[in-house]
Amino acid sequence: KIKNETDVPFTTAPVFVQDEKLQPLAQDEIKYTPVGSDVKIQIAQSPDVKVNNTEEEKSAEDKSKKYNGYYYKKVVIKGTIKIENLQNKTISMCVTKNINGNIVTASESGKIKKTGIYSGINPQSNSEWEFKMAPNQKKEITYEYEVFIYQGN
Numbered sequence: 001k002i003k004n005e006t007d008v009p010f011t012t013a014p015v016f017v018q019d020e021k022l023q024p025l026a027q028d029e030i031k032y033t034p035v036g037s038d039v040k041i042q043i044a045q046s047p048d049v050k051v052n053n054t055e056e057e058k059s060a061e062d063k064s065k066k067y068n069g070y071y072y073k074k075v076v077i078k079g080t081i082k083i084e085n086l087q088n089k090t091i092s093m094c095v096t097k098n099i100n101g102n103i104v105t106a107s108e109s110g111k112i113k114k115t116g117i118y119s120g121i122n123p124q125s126n127s128e129w130e131f132k133m134a135p136n137q138k139k140e141i142t143y144e145y146e147v148f149i150y151q152g153n
Contacts, residue, residue, distance in 0.1 A: 001038045001094060002030075009034050015041060040094070049091065050084040058144065065148055067121050072148035077101070079143045085133040093133055098126045101147035108141045121148050 004010050010033040017026040026041060033039040055077050064074035085091055097103075100119050103112045106127040115124045127143050 001040055003038050004033045004035055007035065010039065017041060040096070048085070048087045049093075050082075050086065051095075052082045053079065053097075054082075055079040063151060065121070067148075070153060071151040072121060073151050075147050075149055076104075077145055077147065079145070081141045081143075082138070083133065083141070084138045085136060088135045090135060091133050093129070093131055095129045095141065096126055097128075097143060098124070099143075099145045099147075100124055101145040103127050103143055103145045105144045106141075107143065108139075110141065110143065 010030055012029065012031050015028055015030050016024065017028075018024055028041045030039045030041065058076040058078045060076070061074045063071040065072040079097065081095060081097065083093065083095070101122050102114075103125045106112050106129070108129055108131065110127040110129045112127050113125060115126070117124045125145070129141055131139070133139060
């Protein structure tokens with residue numbers, strides 16, 4: 001993450017990141033970022049950090065919502081993100097999970113954010129986790145969300 005500590009907003013543009021020795025680390029595109037806000041930059045995909053995400057249905061409730069004359073089934077999904085640091089050094093992680101649905105829980109003090117944007121009757125939300133991982137450490141974080149699925153008349 002980079003914090004915009006300037007007096008003007010960042011506009012959508014390419015960004016080039018260098019280390020302290022001016023060696024290139026990454027190239028990405030950032031979106032509009034107001035003064036005082038954070039923006040994420042994809043530094044690199046590390047082959048020394050394994051990430052696996054799975055989701056499974058926990059429950060379903062038929063015809064739980066009626067909207068514009070149509071019924072929708074509410075489904076609760078549980079997701080698990082498994083992370084393994086294969087490096088011989090401590091690393092900092094920032095994991096973000098974007099969902100087309102309503103995130104209701106996030107383990108490990110994950111921060112849940114509601115965007116205020118909807119895709120049909122489902123809100124868009126995300127959860128973010130920031131933590132350090134020791135060398136060769138494995139970690140599992142979980143989240144649950146509700147999503148409405150069209151059922152018909």
